[in-house]
Amino acid sequence: MTNTNHLIKDTKADRVFKVFLYIFIFLAVAIVVYPLVYIISASISSPQSVNSGAMWFFPKDITWEGYGVILKYKDIWRGYGMTIFYTVTGTLVSLILTIPCAYAISRPDFSGKKWFTSFMLVTMFLNGGLIPTYLLIRNMGMIDTVWAIILPGAASVYNIVVTRSFFQSSVPWEMQEAAKIDGASDFQIFFKIVLPLSAPIIAVMALFYGVGIWNSYFSALVYLQNKALYPLQMVLRQILVLQDMQQGAATGANVTASAAQAAYDKATLAAIIKYGVMIVSSLPVIIVYPFLQRFFVKGVLIGSLKG
């Protein structure tokens, strides 16, 4: 669609088509960009102008108070540190489990691969449920440890299947056979032939697992008691959800002046930092994403060919 423009004049229909094309692209971009700009603007506008609707696109009554409070909010940074730890460690553990496992079941000469694959697939459809899983984790002594966040979700069957398909389709078996004939051991084949060819799928899996762990709070909610171990999402939940509870309609409980004051103070705090924490907490993912994106599309596409 480049040079042709100079050679053949657009017909009227073409031009109309183009105009609509631009309109739709503009709308699509607007839909994507507006919430982002809104949150950025809201994070540096005064809560009063955000809530009264005076701020709707560009920042109004610019204040850095929200970010100031966030900077000084120790729990947020502790949570941030824990989330980075969980994400890095968790992603590493996941990759170490996923990639070799997927490779093993991708090899045509692995006689038990059908059985192992279906054994794993079953868990995608049948599962133990929340309480039995909780009991299991408890009996394994993982409650209130970082392992309860990292290990239980470390290997995702879906991701293993995607990775397996990548190996099957993108790393020719003939090439591996050739290496074998040249005297390479299975480990050498894996590390020297397969892995170097698998950058896209590793990047994709790292992103899948990484973003998943970054955004998750439920396992922390269920398994953790010690607040020092809480990931960022859990800390944010506390700050932001608490404010919704303040009125709680009439549950019949008698609200003391002190409790009302406490709820009010929490709500005020939340109003100030609400949009700021959204940005702070999603910034790392937003920054990393463009660098991995080219692998992302490629890897999933290739992986899904034979999936």
Added chain:
Amino acid sequence: MHLSKVVKGLGITALAALALAGCGKKNDSGGSATAKNDAKVATSGFPIVKSKMSMTLMAPSMGEAEWKDMQVLQDYAKKTGISLKYNTPPNSDFGTKLNLAFASQDLPDIIYAAGTANLTPANEVTYGEQGQLVALEKLIPKYAPNLNKLMKEDPSIAKSITTPDGHIYSLPMLSRGSTSAWYIGPLWYNGEWLKNLGVTELPKTADEFYDLLKRFKTEDPNKNGKADEIPLSDVKLDASRWWLMSIFGLLTNDVQNNGDKVFYTPISNQYKEYLTYMHKLYEEGLLDKDTFSQSDDQKKAKGKADRLGVFQDYYSLFTTGRSQSEAMSDPMWQPLTSSVSKKAVVPGNPRISRGNFAITKNNPSPAAALRWVDYFYSPIGAAYLASGPEGLLWKYETNKAGEKVRVYADGINSENAEEKRSKITPDYGLTVPKLSGSDAKGEAEYKYAIRPSADASPIDDFTKFINSETAKKIDPYATVPFPLIYLTKAEQDSVSATANDLKTFVTQSEAKFITGVTPLSDWDKYVKTIEGMNVKQYVKVYQTAYDRWKSAK
């Protein structure tokens, strides 16, 4: 919806984790209903136990501080000889964690400050019958003398916390303070607007109230030259409904007892009057058009911009953002009469907040746990829980009259006292088991009040203002809509589905009638729909429960 996804995710992981089961250590802490050590518990004085005893306590956290670091709790542990291990999930997720604890039998020894939102009356009945919660009524006379005294003085306490099987499974917070009759934060008038309009007497009838709202709308009471005034606003009416319905003699949009007769208010004639009145307000722009769509933040933003005439909040300053001294010019809403309700009435709080202290079957000594909490049911114990032992928040000084009074400790003032309190005691932002606000006269409430200086009044002007408004405008009119009852398991089963359906349908219809989406001519259809939802059975069950409550001793 997202939960099922998570559960699925967990299930997937469960199998992965199985592979590792070999390395896990077996750690079975629960389930050991050991021999009770109740015999060694002292029935009065401290320490409660001679040899140290340890228990686990589960409670919602406000996130201000770790409970193990709270100095009041540390001091109390020394005093009682009972040291506690705390499991304090965030308040926002406490319900999930508590249900998980029950379902997995991973129970703490004590469940503290859960409240009926988490430890519901239905839960109490269920877990009580299953034996997961310890029945306390036999232990109370001996090991909870303070609570026992209060229960003797006010028989409605025992009636309200005893389940149909005759057992007490949880202890309440008892509120006796000057604002304890508040059902929910009151409605407030914008005092400045009243002044600008020269209004000296507050409306006493529905019609006068309407006229005033009309003036708010049309006479530019905020003097900014723009017609931006919103005479009445709320978020979904969730908070102000109770006050507005009372104009028509209704105290709730659920079952209410008229004398000993239980009736369902949303199909009554008075309720139709309420809808008609509110629809009129909405139509004429007197009730905020955003009422059913705005968030609390948005409502507050309007308050701060001086656009609201009448609004609901705990204190008016929470909405207007003004100072306490300015807020003293905002009068509390005066209960109104109408053609269907000749005598003003407002819903009143039963002043008993249930579900705040329960002892589980795992507890090594229910008697000791009971004594641990009982201290807080005495005025001095409640003050101790709220502000700790001498030296943390307050110290003793002698005033001119020669009385020993409490004043702020060094470095503490009225500005930072609450922040400091949030770090040293769990009695901050939570409904905790205790006697709140001492006796009905409020005398002892001030006996332990912390003053700015020895000769200052124990309460500030703002508190005085709130107290006098409450005494004038709520206390004389407050009536509890329906007593605190328990349903038996069978009763729960027969009404729980209906209850949900009714609640949803009634609140949805309320919004539709008020906004005019459904015309009031559809009232008969609406009543028929509700009758078709088995409301008869619903009322019957509550009548039975009411009769049971009434006849209990």
